[in-house]
Amino acid sequence: MDKPNHILRPGKRPGTYKKHVTEHIYEPPAASNSEVARVAAKQQNLPLNCFAAVPRGAEELAAAELAALGIQDAKPGKGGVAFVTDRAGLYRANLWLRTASRVLVQLALFPCSSPAELYAGAYAIAWQELITPDMTLAVDCSLRDSALTHSGFVALKTKDAIVDRIRESCGSRPNVDTAAPDVRINVHLHKNICTISLDSSGDSLDRRGYRLERNEAPLRETLAAAVVALTGWDGTIPLADPMCGSGTIPVEAALVAAQIPPGLQRQFGFQHWLDFDSGLWADICAEAEAGIRRLPVGLVTGYDLDNKALLLAGRNCSKAGLEGQIHFFHAALQEFSPEGDTGVVIINPPYGKRLGEEEDLRELYCQIGDVMKKQCRGWTGYVLTGNLELAKYIGLKASRRYVLFNGAIECRLLKYDLY
Numbered sequence: 001m002d003k004p005n006h007i008l009r010p011g012k013r014p015g016t017y018k019k020h021v022t023e024h025i026y027e028p029p030a031a032s033n034s035e036v037a038r039v040a041a042k043q044q045n046l047p048l049n050c051f052a053a054v055p056r057g058a059e060e061l062a063a064a065e066l067a068a069l070g071i072q073d074a075k076p077g078k079g080g081v082a083f084v085t086d087r088a089g090l091y092r093a094n095l096w097l098r099t100a101s102r103v104l105v106q107l108a109l110f111p112c113s114s115p116a117e118l119y120a121g122a123y124a125i126a127w128q129e130l131i132t133p134d135m136t137l138a139v140d141c142s143l144r145d146s147a148l149t150h151s152g153f154v155a156l157k158t159k160d161a162i163v164d165r166i167r168e169s170c171g172s173r174p175n176v177d178t179a180a181p182d183v184r185i186n187v188h189l190h191k192n193i194c195t196i197s198l199d200s201s202g203d204s205l206d207r208r209g210y211r212l213e214r215n216e217a218p219l220r221e222t223l224a225a226a227v228v229a230l231t232g233w234d235g236t237i238p239l240a241d242p243m244c245g246s247g248t249i250p251v252e253a254a255l256v257a258a259q260i261p262p263g264l265q266r267q268f269g270f271q272h273w274l275d276f277d278s279g280l281w282a283d284i285c286a287e288a289e290a291g292i293r294r295l296p297v298g299l300v301t302g303y304d305l306d307n308k309a310l311l312l313a314g315r316n317c318s319k320a321g322l323e324g325q326i327h328f329f330h331a332a333l334q335e336f337s338p339e340g341d342t343g344v345v346i347i348n349p350p351y352g353k354r355l356g357e358e359e360d361l362r363e364l365y366c367q368i369g370d371v372m373k374k375q376c377r378g379w380t381g382y383v384l385t386g387n388l389e390l391a392k393y394i395g396l397k398a399s400r401r402y403v404l405f406n407g408a409i410e411c412r413l414l415k416y417d418l419y
């Protein structure tokens with residue numbers, strides 16, 4: 001089958017459709033051969049077209065995070081950020097991004113309105129250079145506003161093209177493993193344009209590795225990180241969460257202040273790739289570990305009424321590498337009265353999804369307003385809620401409102417200047 005000329009290669013910016021450069025993935029660098037080492041080093045610096053998927057509302061934050069990693073010109077869009085980087089940048093992005101849920105590396109971009117176009121576009125990628133028959137794979141699909149409307153079908157058709165291409169080249173085909181594949185492939189169809197990418201993250205990046213058990217309504221780690229970033233907290237003044245539950249907000253804040261990369265505890269998809277550079281990865285992790293610092297007592301605190309949630313918070317804190325550095329207290333919101341002239345208080349109250357619950361929660365929201373106004377003078381208050389009706393019961397005027405999504409739930413982060 002002829003290769004269509006619309007395949008984008010790692011190493012080429014969108015719009016250039018020339019030579020396939022993924023051959024470098026198989027290039028075995030021999031330490032004794034300086035020519036091979038030179039070629040391998042050059043390939044490492046090839047630009048990769050990447051897309052960081054981000055919870056809606058946090059795109060600008062993720063672009064700022066990338067800039068802080070030295071990755072310039074990241075382009076925030078709806079639900080993600082497009083950027084170009086090299087292999088080291090890709091590894092760093094996975095290790096350090098706090099607000100992104102995964103980082104995809106684009107392989108191909110082509111018009112696609114039919115199963116045949118999808119198959120041809122997917123088949124044209126030199127999969128045999130990326131996946132061997134003894135590896136496992138999984139294909140994820142998301143689509144909207146396209147002629148092909150069934151994501152399961154699109155994933156299946158893409159998988160067929162991949163395994164056919166590999167079988168033709170290698171004589172046998174890899175198996176599918178949806179739970180723990182060696183290589184995760186992402187197909188995205190939007191307005192009949194298909195993007196096929198390798199998922200460099202594997203498990204979603206909000207799985208930091210520190211959450212051992214789940215409490216009833218834990219905040220997603222990426223969202224908690226986005227909340228902390230939106231407050232502008234820089235670790236120089238105290239941060240308190242009086243309804244901390246399993247401690248996601250205090251833990252994410254403490255990770256920032258301690259300069260601990262959120263991904264230090266976990267594995268990533270790219271570690272299974274054929275071109276994985278373990279030396280480069282070890283250097284990047286060592287560099288990150290060297291920058292970790294211990295937090296002063298009282299900088300980050302959490303409080304809750306529920307002892308079970310506090311137990312989880314303590315465990316999560318230790319597992320995140322912050323043992324003894326966040327102080328958790330059993331206390332009702334009414335008792336919350338933080339020490340110090342200034343600080344940031346972040347509250348993520350329940351928002352009552354079931355009928356009847358909302359009524360019970362009105363009083364709690366009134367209390368939140370009272371406590372912030374009377375017991376947190378000089379601090380800056382933030383409330384994250386998915387229920388705008390209940391938010392009215394806080395009774396204070398918000399100085400800023402940010403829209404964030406907790407999965408499908410549209411939330412507001414409300415800012416209160418507390419004089």
Ligand SMILES: C[S@@+](CC[C@H](N)C(=O)[O-])C[C@H]1O[C@@H](n2cnc3c(N)ncnc32)[C@H](O)[C@@H]1O
Binds near residue numbers: 334351
């Ligand atoms: C939505 S959950 C917070 C989830 C948390 N952000 C997390 O990631 O696990 C709300 C928390 O408020 C606590 N809570 C409810 N009423 C409270 C009160 N009056 N005083 C203190 N905590 C309260 C609950 O125990 C629960 O853990």
